[in-house]
Amino acid sequence: MPLVKTKQTRKTRKQVPRMKITFTRKVHEYDDVYSFFFDATGVKYRAGQYTHLRVGGALDFFLGSIRELSFASAPGDPELMFSMHVGSKSKFKEKMSALQPNDKISLFGTGAHIKLPESRPASLVFIAGGVGMTPFRSMILEAHKAGNYPMTLVQVQRGDFLYRKELKPLVSDYNAVRPEAFVDTVKNVARGRSDDVIFYVCGSSRLIASVVEALNEAGVEKDSIQIENYK
Numbered sequence: 001m002p003l004v005k006t007k008q009t010r011k012t013r014k015q016v017p018r019m020k021i022t023f024t025r026k027v028h029e030y031d032d033v034y035s036f037f038f039d040a041t042g043v044k045y046r047a048g049q050y051t052h053l054r055v056g057g058a059l060d061f062f063l064g065s066i067r068e069l070s071f072a073s074a075p076g077d078p079e080l081m082f083s084m085h086v087g088s089k090s091k092f093k094e095k096m097s098a099l100q101p102n103d104k105i106s107l108f109g110t111g112a113h114i115k116l117p118e119s120r121p122a123s124l125v126f127i128a129g130g131v132g133m134t135p136f137r138s139m140i141l142e143a144h145k146a147g148n149y150p151m152t153l154v155q156v157q158r159g160d161f162l163y164r165k166e167l168k169p170l171v172s173d174y175n176a177v178r179p180e181a182f183v184d185t186v187k188n189v190a191r192g193r194s195d196d197v198i199f200y201v202c203g204s205s206r207l208i209a210s211v212v213e214a215l216n217e218a219g220v221e222k223d224s225i226q227i228e229n230y231k
């Protein structure tokens with residue numbers, strides 16, 4: 001979502017340190033979804049965080065060349081990874097698609113809406129659709145490194161499942177479902193869980209609303225749900 005030019009935004013821009021990151025390569029995932037990689041040197045972030053990327057010159061700020069993106073890479077990886085659809089043909093996506101190795105773009109305003117727990121819960125349940133998987137790739141890789149987190153992943157998609165090959169072996173319970181079976185799968189996964197489970201949900205407002213409703217119906221408390229809303 002483009003940043004709106006407001007007094008608050010202008011003030012924030014002055015205060016937020018920006019850094020340049022160097023593009024290394026891109027990988028085609030499926031359809032119009034690509035992963036973009038950058039040298040991670042000097043970039044600090046936690047699994048599950050998002051940041052702002054700006055591609056283009058100063059004037060581009062007003063032409064919609066800033067977007068919020070979740071880190072798909074895990075802290076400590078040599079490259080930063082961001083995955084996104086490029087088919088919208090927005091200015092930002094066109095500029096991202098045109099990047100060549102060694103080109104530099106800006107990164108700033110890293111924040112968090114979701115995070116891994118500090119102490120070990122009974123299990124972690126990740127529920128996402130499409131590119132909503134990006135923060136979960138980072139979190140699953142990080143939790144796997146820490147070892148022995150029981151993890152469940154519910155991924156909904158009409159076509160290919162993003163990161164499937166890579167993440168399936170890392171979780172104890174992997175569910176790749178079509179939209180028709182999604183809500184029932186979410187309810188089945190949620191029913192009968194202990195209180196000490198964290199449910200993470202990421203995607204569009206529509207997906208989030210249907211998942212939260214299904215979790216509530218399955219008896220999951222609001223406090224056990226962490227949400228990343230791509231709006």
Ligand SMILES: Cc1cc2nc3c(=O)[nH]c(=O)nc-3n(C[C@H](O)[C@H](O)[C@H](O)COP(=O)(O)OP(=O)(O)OC[C@H]3O[C@@H](n4cnc5c(N)ncnc54)[C@H](O)[C@@H]3O)c2cc1C
Nearest residue numbers: 001050067068069070083084085088090092131134229230
């Ligand atoms: C915290 C956070 C993390 C995010 N992480 C990711 C991520 O990891 N990967 C990712 O892909 N996205 C992520 N997003 C969403 C991302 O910021 C962009 O909003 C998204 O990628 C769409 O950008 P765009 O430039 O393609 O489309 P935009 O130009 O931003 O448009 C957004 C949508 O509105 C539609 N639209 C635009 N203009 C019009 C118009 N005039 N009339 C009707 N419809 C219109 C477009 O078709 C598009 O579907 C995240 C968002 C947030 C808030």
